[in-house]
Amino acid sequence: MLREILIVLGIDPGLVITGFGVISVTGGNAYEYITSGVIETKNTTNLEQRLKYIYENVFRLIETHKPQEIAMEEVFINTNQKSSSKLIMGRTAAYLACCNFGYQVNEYAPNTVKKNITGNGHASKDQVHIMVQKIFCTSIDKNKTNDAIDAIAIALCHLFKKMSKNYF
């Protein structure tokens, strides 16, 4: 029997660290953790090279894992305008790699992700990480940074919405 598989790439964007997580679900709610990690750029490297690096790495992730859907965390402008501007530029580099493949980018606010993974929009990072591991019945490598696990949570939030599993 053929089962349809839905692969989702989740992205927690940034200029310094872009987290990514690839997960899938097949019929029967079989969630599978595929991979996760971070794309890092150093602030000693010029902005042009950092943006190019993020773009190219997200592009490669899409080529490798061929997700059907992509989810990305929303970014809000804070009081530090300069750092906000850089953050949005880093995020746009990842966003544009998706656009250039023809994807729609599904955007989720941090609180929406937390609420959908833990039931509480103000949950701690630890709580989110515990729930991600429970749902995938796997202990995700402790060396994974928070950003990678956040990216898995973003992908999972999108899966829940797609499957309308009590999506908030």
Added chain:
Amino acid sequence: MLREILIVLGIDPGLVITGFGVISVTGGNAYEYITSGVIETKNTTNLEQRLKYIYENVFRLIETHKPQEIAMEEVFINTNQKSSSKLIMGRTAAYLACCNFGYQVNEYAPNTVKKNITGNGHASKDQVHIMVQKIFCTSIDKNKTNDAIDAIAIALCHLFKKMSKNYF
């Protein structure tokens, strides 16, 4: 006798309208206006397609005119955070097309451009346009929007800096 030619692409970025101007200078201060125009996207189109469109058109401009250098106007975050965020995303789409070709993007604040073209950092748009036409000894098509002429001014500001002609 061979003369070195320096071609500069100026970009006045935005999500709705991205102005561009291509100019050159050869030895003996021979300024030449090559082309200018705008890349427009409609707000009825989704963000993904708008960013892709800007990216692809800037990419094509670079392929066509092969500038040695690129100059772009700086963007500041204003009180409307949502529109600022969109503006930065539009700008980053143009920026990234340059990065992916390996260019350094030379950034100039609006007042720096005005000061270098007219001598006054608070000059009116009309004043900037008059000076651009004077310097190129040409009457730039009246149908060109302000954004296209602003982009020429940005390119010219960069040329002045390169040539250290009383650059402010």
